[in-house]
Amino acid sequence: MPTENMKKFWVKAQKQLAQVPINASIEPEKTTSDVTVTNHLIVLSSFEGVKIRAWYTVPASLPPEEGWPAVMVLPSFAGNVVNSGYLAQLGYATLTLYPRGQGESKKEWQVEGDTGSIHYKMAKNVTNQERFYYYAAYLDCLRGLDFLDTRAEVNTKRIAVTGSSQGGGLTLAMAAIDTRVKVAVARLPSLCNIPLGVEMKAEGYAELHDYLVDHPEDREAAMETLWYIDNLNLADAIQAHTLVSLAQVDLNHPYSTVMPVFEKIPALKSVVIYPDAAIRIHSGAINTDFNSHMVEWFTRYL
Template sequence: MAFFDLPLEQLKTYRPEIRCPADFDAFWQQTLQEAAQHPLNARFDEVKTPLQTLRVFDVTFAGFGGHEIKGWLMVPHNLEGPFPCVVEFIGYGGGRGEPVDHLTYASAGHAHLVMDTRGQGSGWRKGDTPDPVGSGPQHPGFMTRGIETPEAYYYRRVFTDGVRAVQAAQASELVDPQRIAVAGESQGGGIALAVAALSHQVKLLMSDVPFLCHFERAITLTDSIPYVEIANHLRVHRDRWEQVLGTLAYFDGMNFASLCKVPALLSVALMDQTCPPSTVFAAFNHFAGPKEICVYPFNRHEGGQTAQLLQRLKFLQQHW
């Protein structure tokens, strides 16, 4: 795959107009207030694993609507807590998997809470959290589930789950509640960006090749999954373009970035057709806080992989 998006010099200054709904703040304030009516009920049940250097806890907490959300919490076995904590969100279609899938942060001396994504976990790694909410007609996948209105849209529930995951991490006596970072790749990076803007408890953001940014350009620039799900939906529902964009504006990473002021580390791959580089730079260039971005010119959606993971650990070390 050759370069297909704007040249890097243009990407560095690409800052499209933000179309943030007038009631954006009120919408999310109301959403989180409704979630707060449900007791968090965070539980941490220690489980036995073959891992000798880590302690592992099966996590359960109440997310959007009081729905039960699963996760893992891992901490170093022979160190004194409380620990700074990385709350991580998963890429599209994946679930929390098994504890052995998540060794790095706890091995480096951090607590690590991995949130299962509701309704996902059958695409490439298993999950354990259902989404009990239905929707109107949708294209297969998650991108158009409830897309008729912001109130019904799937990612309203997921982003709220993410904010509640941060609260669940803080509820553990093993976690330093003043040192919480959020992280993720692709969909996970998009969720992390939203949660960093919505939760005042988040102190650091690490978002790699983030999905869910600059929807209007992404839908018309790439025909790769998952953005193509929206285009396919509109191919059938030909009269819904403005309605769909109106819903997506409440979930656009560009809008969250303009409100987020915590230190942030992002990454982008210039041959990425899943999350086109201009959509990532649109969020990065609007980001309101201290920021840095790692650019991988010849990578696709895999991004920097281990090289970027090392950058994350360096970023955490610098700030903690």
């Protein structure tokens, strides 16, 4: 499909979202605030009026005259996120946002028929472009950018997005769809080259693979839906300075799915390649090392 189709699709989606008032509520969260950071529970109205939750963590000091730079943090399939207090202590207003049916947002809305598998959502309504779970999840993340855009203490010309696994895929998608994103840091991203991931039966796509095996009559419609979600097709629209990590051995986000996406990004970019992500990817050596790359990237470009 031509790139123009992609642009029209997401412009239409953003117009749908814009019809829903954000209705942001902000409540101080004293138990997770301290002398260095102030934390708030945020509830926002998103696509179709579904409410989503986020943590908004800011430095305890007064913002600079031009406002703090901001980072939106998006979760992995398992709900893992970069510590918001860590980023706020470094001087970033940090919005840790959970798309509908995930993490804190489960308290507002749950995916119908959720099996409890962290990858269940990959096949949810996959034959319907505007009912597919990730269509709504992308709009939820855009709503997070809307929230940051309303904040007087945020420098809206300095907004970044970051996340790991699912969150990394969401990060790349936000950078492609919304030019408010100036910097993107995607850690071992999923939602990349989805048909290949399905063919390989990579762990993040296993349930989607099984669904398509059980419902071969749905394959054509499913692949058309996934085309609009896949970062392989979105990447050439990314204008943000983008840092990506990937691993030569990775059962969840195979190298062969991520590298073609990275290669298509036309903006200033860099990649950190690790030998093996079969270890615990959300802690340990890979995360410790990549955190330093992330902070350096923010310092240099945000």
